[in-house]
Amino acid sequence: xxxxxxTLTDTGSLLQRLRSDFHAAMETLTGDDxxxxxxxxxxxxxxxxxxxxxxxxxxxxxxxxxxxDAIEAHFRSLIASGKIASYQFGIGSVTEETPIPQTYHAAxxxxxxxxxxxxxxxxxxxRVNPLFNFQTFVAGKxxxxxxxxxxxxxxxxxxxxxxxxxxxxxxxxxxxxxxxGNALIEQNPNARVLYQSSEGFVGQMVKAIQMNxxxxxxxxxxxxxxxxxDDIQFFAGKERSQExxxxxxxxxxxxxxxxxxxxxRYPKEIQGLEERLKSRFGWGLAMGVEPPDLExxxxxxMSKAEQAEVYLPHDVAFFIAKxxxxxxxxxxxxxxxxxxxxxxxxxxLNIAFAKESLKDLIAVYAKLVSIDNIQATxxxxxxxKVSDLLSKRRSRIITRPRQMAMLLAKQLTSQSLPDxxxxxxxxxxxxxLHAVRLMLDLSTKDTIIKEDYDxxxxxxxx
Amino acid sequence: MIEQLTLNMPQASSHxxxxxxxxxxxxxxxxxxxxxxxxxxxxxxxxxxxxxxxxxxxxxxCHHAIEQGLxxxxxxxxxxxxxxxxxxHVDLVAIDDLDDLLGSMAWEKALYQLYNQLAPHQFMVxxxxxxxxxxxxxxxxxxxxxxxxxxxxxKPLSDQAKRQALVAEAERxxxxxxxxxxxxxxxxxxxxxxxxxxxxxxxDKASLVAQRRLTVPFIKSVLAD
Numbered sequence: 001x002x003x004x005x006x007t008l009t010d011t012g013s014l015l016q017r018l019r020s021d022f023h024a025a026m027e028t029l030t031g032d033d034x035x036x037x038x039x040x041x042x043x044x045x046x047x048x049x050x051x052x053x054x055x056x057x058x059x060x061x062x063x064x065x066x067x068x069d070a071i072e073a074h075f076r077s078l079i080a081s082g083k084i085a086s087y088q089f090g091i092g093s094v095t096e097e098t099p100i101p102q103t104y105h106a107a108x109x110x111x112x113x114x115x116x117x118x119x120x121x122x123x124x125x126x127r128v129n130p131l132f133n134f135q136t137f138v139a140g141k142x143x144x145x146x147x148x149x150x151x152x153x154x155x156x157x158x159x160x161x162x163x164x165x166x167x168x169x170x171x172x173x174x175x176x177x178x179x180x181g182n183a184l185i186e187q188n189p190n191a192r193v194l195y196q197s198s199e200g201f202v203g204q205m206v207k208a209i210q211m212n213x214x215x216x217x218x219x220x221x222x223x224x225x226x227x228x229x230d231d232i233q234f235f236a237g238k239e240r241s242q243e244x245x246x247x248x249x250x251x252x253x254x255x256x257x258x259x260x261x262x263x264x265r266y267p268k269e270i271q272g273l274e275e276r277l278k279s280r281f282g283w284g285l286a287m288g289v290e291p292p293d294l295e296x297x298x299x300x301x302m303s304k305a306e307q308a309e310v311y312l313p314h315d316v317a318f319f320i321a322k323x324x325x326x327x328x329x330x331x332x333x334x335x336x337x338x339x340x341x342x343x344x345x346x347x348x349l350n351i352a353f354a355k356e357s358l359k360d361l362i363a364v365y366a367k368l369v370s371i372d373n374i375q376a377t378x379x380x381x382x383x384x385k386v387s388d389l390l391s392k393r394r395s396r397i398i399t400r401p402r403q404m405a406m407l408l409a410k411q412l413t414s415q416s417l418p419d420x421x422x423x424x425x426x427x428x429x430x431x432x433l434h435a436v437r438l439m440l441d442l443s444t445k446d447t448i449i450k451e452d453y454d455x456x457x458x459x460x461x462x
Numbered sequence: 463m464i465e466q467l468t469l470n471m472p473q474a475s476s477h478x479x480x481x482x483x484x485x486x487x488x489x490x491x492x493x494x495x496x497x498x499x500x501x502x503x504x505x506x507x508x509x510x511x512x513x514x515x516x517x518x519x520x521x522x523x524c525h526h527a528i529e530q531g532l533x534x535x536x537x538x539x540x541x542x543x544x545x546x547x548x549x550x551h552v553d554l555v556a557i558d559d560l561d562d563l564l565g566s567m568a569w570e571k572a573l574y575q576l577y578n579q580l581a582p583h584q585f586m587v588x589x590x591x592x593x594x595x596x597x598x599x600x601x602x603x604x605x606x607x608x609x610x611x612x613x614x615x616x617k618p619l620s621d622q623a624k625r626q627a628l629v630a631e632a633e634r635x636x637x638x639x640x641x642x643x644x645x646x647x648x649x650x651x652x653x654x655x656x657x658x659x660x661x662x663x664x665x666d667k668a669s670l671v672a673q674r675r676l677t678v679p680f681i682k683s684v685l686a687d
Contacts, residue, residue: 035533040551059548170606199575231603234571264603329610336612340501344489360593360615414513414618414654429649 015043018050018083025074026067037063048085050075060090124220126185127195128228132178138303140296143172146287150176153258154183157226160285162249162259166266167289170327173262176289177228180260184226194221195228202234202241221248226258232281233264236272246277253280292328297321300328301335310339316354323358334361371409371423377459378405381452390425403435404452410436412460477521481634483627486617487515493612494523497554497585498532502612504577505586507560509593510616513654516589519616520556523587527554539563543572553584560590560597560608567600574604586611621648624655628662635666637676646678651685661685 026038037059044051052071054060063071075087134154139147146167152159163180165173181193196204208217221227227248235242252259266288267273267281292300298314298321305312312335324334341357342349379386382401389402402424409420410432417429424432443450484491490508493501508516520536527534532553537545539562549555555576563569580586588608590597593615599605619627625644632639639647647658668684669676 035535035552036545036548039533040548055548055550169602170609197575197578199571327606327609329606333610333613336502336610337614340493340612341489343501344492361613414652414657416651416653417649419652433649 015045019043050084050087052089124192126193128181129178132175133182134179138300140292142290142292146289149287150180154180157258162284164261164286166263170329171289177260192224193226194224197230198232198234222251228260230262232261242274319354374408403439406432406435407439477518479522483623485619485623490614505611507588507611507613509590513656514616520558543569546572546576556587558589560588570601570604577607628658
């Protein structure tokens with residue numbers, strides 16, 4: 001490496017120039033292609049050997065499929081002019097640990113580069129979210145057993161192996177799993193803990209197979225001290241991944257390493273999951289988490305508000321918790337909306353403010369009203385038939401409701417006046433215009449009509 | 463697959479926050495304009511019927527981010543879900559028409575993973591025609607994640623505000639809309655703003671071709687075609 005190395009400053013400026021020349025050569029690409037495929041490419045230079053690294057398979061494949069000719073032409077011209085000796089196009093990221101082999105050729109085969117740059121054995125990125133810990137987890141009746149088990153595992157790895165946490169979405173399974181991971185890392189910063197979604201596991205395995213790097217993949221997973229796999233239900237139907245996971249599971253289990261899994265239901269109920277895996281998942285402890293009860297929801301809201309450094313009165317938390325009960329994420333969404341509203345208006349967080357801010361979220365009222373709906377509501381209100389509204393009858397008892405319905409159709413829908421006229425028995429748009437003007441005028445003079453209008457508007461908007 | 467990525471929407475569209483008439487949507491506009499200043503985390507879900515300005519707002523978010531030196535991308539379900547795999551360097555991902563991508567397991571999973579991988583500096587703005595409670599997700603995991611975004615229904619504009627928006631857009635194009643022209647457009651045609659903007663686009667081209675001012679007879683002749 002040292003033979004061919006040039007000084008860092010020279011390398012930096014040369015790299016910069018190579019990069020900007022390349023960008024200039026590719027600037028004819030449309031905006032999205034340039035942003036998506038060219039911008040994320042990284043350059044690495046060793047001596048006069050250049051590596052162009054795509055961050056992932058997708059970018060690599062898209063570029064190869066679409067722009068091979070342009071890329072080759074550009075770099076061949078650099079070789080011809082003596083600026084570089086060779087180039088290599090592959091997948092990976094620039095790291096000090098991954099020097100470019102000095103035997104590169106100006107070619108498109110990049111298998112050697114791939115195997116070196118995409119899967120690294122050491123050090124490991126745990127992917128554990130530091131924000132999810134036991135302190136920020138609000139326990140209640142619905143989840144206290146799962147929390148106790150998770151704490152046990154974090155203090156005494158292997159106590160329950162595997163620990164399986166199952167339950168519906170947004171109930172805190174992932175939070176507990178990360179909390180264990182954080183606790184393990186805190187106790188031993190060198191612990192090889194890895195959090196991975198089952199989809200991520202499958203994706204990495206597929207890439208490893210494509211790159212002929214399955215051994216590195218196996219080594220990486222089998223060298224862990226704790227493996228946290230989220231949402232194992234997504235393994236269903238993926239036989240090859242299940243097989244690989246089965247072997248990884250066995251090796252980790254046999255060597256006493258901790259395995260923690262989450263699932264959206266009890267694993268026995270998952271269709272498309274091999275029986276041998278289901279039985280292994282039952283070897284340790286399976287804990288369910290239930291939707292939080294009212295008191296827990298209130299406590300969760302208070303905790304989230306505290307994290308956001310917002311004072312949330314207890315009665316407001318109670319109000320939100322009473323109306324939003326499906327899962328914690330929805331609860332969180334409602335609280336965020338309330339905080340954003342308070343931030344915007346400077347309003348005080350009280351019940352009235354919460355009712356106003358969250359009315360659309362809670363009532364989900366904002367569906368656009370259709371003309372049919374208006375006709376049915378108006379007819380029912382005035383105790384006449386919808387067919388009367390559409391008929392040619394001109395008696396006052398029918399025309400007033402008809403005119404009222406036309407006014408409401410104008411105000412509550414975006415239909416054109418001719419369309420509204422057509423919906424009322426094929427009337428002309430001037431009839432609709434007349435009705436709108438007349439009823440607006442009458443509603444300022446006649447209290448009964450005003451009351452009818454207000455009531456109907458309330459019914460239709462509620 | 464790759465052709466569908468070249469939408470060029472942020473570059474090609476002229477949608478900007480400055481051109482959006484907020485009326486009852488001031489708070490939403492404020493939140494979207496300050497996304498990267500920590501008012502919300504993860505992002506926003508905005509919903510409402512066609513023609514209320516969802517696309518306008520999403521593309522405005524992208525322009526706004528790009529003007530701040532950030533990276534942003536606007537996607538519709540017409541693009542490939544594989545695009546979401548390369549968003550690690552994008553600060554803002556705007557996804558229009560959530561309704562149309564639900565039902566595709568590949569899209570739902572891609573969106574689910576995108577949410578899971580959002581870094582603290584990354585945001586997503588998603589739009590749909592209905593409230594989340596009325597939408598059918600194949601993945602409950604995705605539903606609950608989108609539910610954690612701050613949700614805003616887009617409130618419809620009054621006719622008065624729509625007229626203002628149309629006049630302002632016409633002025634940007636160097637066109638003048640008289641009161642009688644506005645009356646004609648809003649009385650005789652669909653009053654949704656998206657339709658009116660579409661009509662304005664047609665009239666703009668037609669008036670250029672015919673070298674005519676926008677008068678009611680001229681508009682009638684154009685729209686009769």
